[in-house]
Amino acid sequence: MPDRIFLSPPHRTGRESHYLQEALDSNWIAPVGPFLRRFEEGIEAYTGAPxxxxxxxxxAALHLALRLLDVGPGDEVICPTFNFAGxxxxxxxxxxxxVFVDSGVSTWNICVKELQRTLEDRAAQGRRPKALIVVHLYGQAAKICExxxxxxxxxxxxxxDAAEAFGATYEGQALGTFGDLGVYSFNGNKIITTSGGGALVTSRADWAERARKLATQARDDAPHYLHSELGYxxxxxxxxxxxGCAQLEAIDDRIARRRxxxxxxxxxxxxxxxxxxxxELPGTRGIRWLxxxxxxxxQTSATPEGLRQALAADQIEARPLWYPMHRQPVFAAYPYYTTRHISDDLFRRGLCLPSGSALSEADLTRIVTIVRREIKG
Known part of the structure; x- marks a missing residue:
């Protein structure tokens, strides 16, 4: 059997073992320790987030962001339908x-005109959404300023939500730092990883302090365990x-390789x-996560599913684009705004190819050979 090629596997820098041993030797195995603040400072320095x-x-970061905005029962939150359920x-x-909103063709991210129409319609019904979640899909910028x-x-x-776009920029500014709150993911398949992990960024010190409290079981300042609100x-x-500290040192190399x-x-x-x-929007630098x-x-009889199966037969992982949220059984009852059904079309016609930064030239040749064969017949 040929070696397995994964869609987006972790890529070690070589420093992970050193830092892990340092953490173990210091006995800082409990959640809070020196590397935790060091990693946060690294994120702040790299993104410019205060x-x-x-x-x-x-x-978890998205959940805390909603808590910080006091989103609760009866409130509405707008988000793109072309998206991940998380x-x-x-x-x-x-x-x-x-409240789901369709994509725009020029970015695949939430459409500005559809958003305007959505807000107008919700207002006409006497509803003002409590928050808007903008997602930068696949490491590419949405029209965030608009x-x-x-x-x-x-x-x-x-x-x-820059979970898939850590390191991407819009006019030189890091994605995740334009909104009131920003979110990153460091899951095992992301451009850098902490195995599982993420981060919440903000310009407000009070929100950061409150997020830390909520994230540590909302423990009050007392010598005994005292809790006056729900925590996590x-x-x-x-x-x-x-x-994460080791991975962060290689972020620019990882972006360059994926691009x-x-x-x-x-x-x-x-x-x-x-x-x-x-x-990719002009003036932006995506990370081309996938x-x-x-x-x-x-123009071609090849289909995404046929191509996925052909790759899978050679032990190569590929994945359909995101199945729109308005099509998901768990979300089927919620409002959806569209005029052109862009997200449905993207799902029908799209496929994600292996994109890990450790992908070798031989791996690329193997993948491309199968794709060309399937498309050209």
Missing amino acids: HAVALQSGT CVFPILYQGATP LVDVASQWNVPVIE NYRLSNVSAAL AIFTQYQQALADCPGVAFSP TCLLLDPA
Whole structure:
């Protein structure tokens, strides 16, 4: 059997073992320790965010962001339908209602015009959403400045879900730092990883302090265990943060490699009919977390599922694009706004190709050979 090629596996820097041993030798195995603050400071320095709180997952960070905005039962939160369910579940944790909005063609992220129409319609029904979640899918920027501007016209706070886009920029500014609150993920498949992990960033010191309290079981300042509100066990461990410190040292190299892999796919498949790739806005630098292609059925008989199966037969992992949230059984009852059904079309025509930064040239050749064979017949 050929070696397995995964979609986006972890990529070690070589420093992880050293930092992990340092954490173990110091006996800082409990959640809070020196590497935890060091990792947070690294995130702050790299992104320019004044305050970072390292947590167990990006989903935990989103949940705390909603808590900080006092989202609760009866409230509505707007989010994109073309998305991962982990972005939506925290809305339900708070007893609130997700309102889904379709994508735009130029970014695949939430559409500015659809957002404006959604806000107008909710207002006409006497509803003002409590928050807007903007997601930067696949490491590529949404039209974040325009989206923040529209939201501000309606006094709707913005949570930026940059879980897939750590290291990406818009006009030189880090994604995740445009909204009121920003979220990153350091899951095992992300561009850098702490195994499982995430972070919440904000410009407000009081929000960062409150997030830390909520993430450590909301323990009050007392010599005994005293709790006056609901809390969570969301803090990242010192050991996981040690991994993150090592990974963070290589972030620029990881971005450069993923962008190079994307370019190599583009060049290798340039003569294949009906093939297009995920867009990148002018003035932005995406991290190309995953290379995503689209197949045009008018130009090729190849299908995303056929291509996925052909790759799987050679032990190569590929994945469909996100199945829209309004199509998910768990979210089917919630409002959805669209005029062009872009997210449905993206799902039908799209596929994510292996994009890990440790992908070898031989691996790329193996993948491209199968893709070209399937598309060209």
